[in-house]
Amino acid sequence: MLFSENIKIALRALRANKMRSVLTILGIVIGVATVVALLSIGNGATASITESIQSGGSNLLSISPGRQQTSMPGMGQSQQASYLFYDDYDLLERTLTGVTSMVPVYQSSYTVKFGDESFTTSVSGVLEDHAQARSFTISDGRFVTDGDNKSQLRVAVLGSTVAKDLFGSVSPIGQMVAINGVKFEVVGLLESEGAAIGSPDDVIYIPLETGYNKLFGDTANHNGKKTVNSILISVTSSDDMENISAQAEYILRRSHELKPSEEIDFNVMSQADTLETLNTVTQTLTIFLGAIAAISLLVGGIGIMNIMLVSVTERTKEIGLRKAVGATKNQILTQFLIETVTLSLLGGLVGILLGVGIAVGFSVTGLINSLITIDSILMAFFFALAIGIFFGLYPAFRAASLHPMVALRYE
Amino acid sequence: MIHAEDLTKVYQMGDTEVRALDGASFTINKGEMIAIMGPSGSGKSTLMSIIGCLDVPSSGKYSLDGESVESLDETELAEVRGHKIGFVFQQFNLLARTSALDNVMLPLTYAGYSGKERENRARKALERVGLGDRTHHAPNELSGGQQQRVAIARAIVNEPNILLADEPTGALDSKTGVEIMDLFQRLHSENGQTVILVTHDAHVARHTDRIIKLSDGKIVSDEANPNPIKAGMARGDE
Numbered sequence: 137m138l139f140s141e142n143i144k145i146a147l148r149a150l151r152a153n154k155m156r157s158v159l160t161i162l163g164i165v166i167g168v169a170t171v172v173a174l175l176s177i178g179n180g181a182t183a184s185i186t187e188s189i190q191s192g193g194s195n196l197l198s199i200s201p202g203r204q205q206t207s208m209p210g211m212g213q214s215q216q217a218s219y220l221f222y223d224d225y226d227l228l229e230r231t232l233t234g235v236t237s238m239v240p241v242y243q244s245s246y247t248v249k250f251g252d253e254s255f256t257t258s259v260s261g262v263l264e265d266h267a268q269a270r271s272f273t274i275s276d277g278r279f280v281t282d283g284d285n286k287s288q289l290r291v292a293v294l295g296s297t298v299a300k301d302l303f304g305s306v307s308p309i310g311q312m313v314a315i316n317g318v319k320f321e322v323v324g325l326l327e328s329e330g331a332a333i334g335s336p337d338d339v340i341y342i343p344l345e346t347g348y349n350k351l352f353g354d355t356a357n358h359n360g361k362k363t364v365n366s367i368l369i370s371v372t373s374s375d376d377m378e379n380i381s382a383q384a385e386y387i388l389r390r391s392h393e394l395k396p397s398e399e400i401d402f403n404v405m406s407q408a409d410t411l412e413t414l415n416t417v418t419q420t421l422t423i424f425l426g427a428i429a430a431i432s433l434l435v436g437g438i439g440i441m442n443i444m445l446v447s448v449t450e451r452t453k454e455i456g457l458r459k460a461v462g463a464t465k466n467q468i469l470t471q472f473l474i475e476t477v478t479l480s481l482l483g484g485l486v487g488i489l490l491g492v493g494i495a496v497g498f499s500v501t502g503l504i505n506s507l508i509t510i511d512s513i514l515m516a517f518f519f520a521l522a523i524g525i526f527f528g529l530y531p532a533f534r535a536a537s538l539h540p541m542v543a544l545r546y547e
Numbered sequence: 548m549i550h551a552e553d554l555t556k557v558y559q560m561g562d563t564e565v566r567a568l569d570g571a572s573f574t575i576n577k578g579e580m581i582a583i584m585g586p587s588g589s590g591k592s593t594l595m596s597i598i599g600c601l602d603v604p605s606s607g608k609y610s611l612d613g614e615s616v617e618s619l620d621e622t623e624l625a626e627v628r629g630h631k632i633g634f635v636f637q638q639f640n641l642l643a644r645t646s647a648l649d650n651v652m653l654p655l656t657y658a659g660y661s662g663k664e665r666e667n668r669a670r671k672a673l674e675r676v677g678l679g680d681r682t683h684h685a686p687n688e689l690s691g692g693q694q695q696r697v698a699i700a701r702a703i704v705n706e707p708n709i710l711l712a713d714e715p716t717g718a719l720d721s722k723t724g725v726e727i728m729d730l731f732q733r734l735h736s737e738n739g740q741t742v743i744l745v746t747h748d749a750h751v752a753r754h755t756d757r758i759i760k761l762s763d764g765k766i767v768s769d770e771a772n773p774n775p776i777k778a779g780m781a782r783g784d785e
Contacts (some may be wrong), residue, residue: 152644460634466622
């Protein structure tokens with residue numbers, strides 16, 4: 137008997153019980169849709185994290201205090217017992233070579249106010265070179281300058297989110313905003329960076345010296361020394377990254393008076409390190425979510441098996457008749473197996489469409505830029521197929537093993 | 548054509564052995580129309596399943612068309628059923644929601660005929676049972692008698708050596724039953740079709756030329772019936 141014949145028989149049997157067929161494949165549909173959607177969202181998140189970190193400036197080394205925690209752009213520091221000082225920056229600035237620019241950052245959170253609008257945002261004290269080191273684009277006005285720093289001017293440059301939330305459509309340039317009650321004049325606006333994690337646009341930059349003297353107060357002071365949250369080093373050549381990273385570590389080790397046996401109380405991270413850390417996290421998350429989705433696929437498979445077993449019992453007489461008119465054991469086995477596989481493949485196809493739809497929906501609404509890959513679609517498809525075969529074999533085998541005489545007399 | 552020698556079938560029911568068939572021997576020649584009769588539990592269903600190659604005997608010899616059947620495996624038995632035997636059942640056993648034509652084509656599907664050939668043969672078989680105009684009706688759109696005719700068309704579509712009918716009139720009213728018996732007799736007389744009827748009904752059995760009576764798994768009588776009832780005549784009398 138031809139294979140296409142078997143498919144025709146299977147489709148006819150499935151059509152005969154439309155409602156049941158639809159309910160049966162629902163488990164597979166949901167499972168496959170979840171797998172496809174989650175993988176696409178996971179891939180998209182990874183891709184946009186990579187992009188946003190690479191856009192943060194090339195060949196960037198970041199030094200932060202702390203024994204193992206990394207600092208991420210826009211994310212707060214974890215509790216630290218160790219400090220980085222402005223003097224550390226000064227020392228590195230004087231001794232390191234092969235560096236395009238080097239900037240210290242002191243970052244903290246404050247309430248900002250303009251008119252009736254008020255909320256808490258991240259405020260960073262920076263130097264003029266910061267914009268270049270981080271590859272910022274100024275959309276309006278100017279960035280913080282060395283002059284601002286020397287004169288300790290109360291000027292502020294706003295990230296696009298802050299500007300939008302505070303001023304709406306009004307141009308913020310020249311307006312006065314209150315940061316923790318201290319008035320600052322807005323002199324510049326940054327272009328949106330956009331990112332998958334954190335909110336790099338929800339930030340205000342002010343001159344570092346202004347911050348130390350008029351805003352940060354005692355919190356930026358440890359034993360009479362000015363502290364910083366991080367020092368960003370823009371390395372001239374990417375080949376020098378490791379070398380400069382080692383040099384910086386050596387210099388800071390001496391300035392912090394650490395014994396050779398002591399662990400360093402700061403971190404030197406390159407972009408590659410940050411990327412790697414983040415990718416490990418997102419990959420773990422993607423695998424974890426995928427595994428949960430796979431469990432729902434498994435449950436869907438069990439549902440199919442359940443229905444097929446019911447179907448075999450229900451159609452015992454039909455099986456007996458088919459055997460009486462000459463169907464062999466193998467032909468019955470194939471027929472039922474094809475029914476199950478057809479069900480799971482239908483479920484797989486509908487699930488892929490649904491999953492792609494969900495992923496596209498996430499992209500369109502701007503929640504997360506999903507990235508649909510052929511890999512994830514193929515994986516979901518073959519997983520559904522495997523489930524169909526695996527869970528179809530037992531019911532099909534039961535059907536094929538029925539004794540024709542017993543099956544014909546079954547009531 | 549059929550030669551059975553000392554057929555025995557033993558079923559194990561829990562701890563007890565049930566001898567459903569206990570040393571039955573007989574020969575059926577080509578072109579005979581014969582009834583196997585007996586009350587329920589007499590072993591006639593077991594005998595039918597062995598004759599129809601649905602099952603093999605526990606011991607004894609059974610040859611069909613000169614071919615020994617008792618040693619065949621499941622797949623070989625399926626092949627013999629598909630080519631040499633046509634079954635008619637009490638409950639018709641048609642596939643629901645499937646047209647008469649598709650139902651009749653079913654044995655040809657498994658026998659490996661091409662699509663065109665299948666349809667031609669199925670149409671001819673339906674014409675022979677008088678349902679040439681009902682090819683696209685599903686079973687639930689047909690009367691009981693018509694459904695049994697479809698089942699008979701399905702049984703004869705691959706020109707079997709033996710037409711094996713199990714209580715074919717059991718689910719029909721007496722008038723329709725007579726029509727079905729008439730159809731069997733015509734297939735027998737016009738085409739020389741070998742017909743084996745399995746029944747508990749003595750009246751049905753008297754439509755055949757020879758009656759084998761079974762009791763407790765043994766053949767108690769095997770006699771010719773010189774004056775079979777002609778179902779067609781009965782209808783003609785009306």
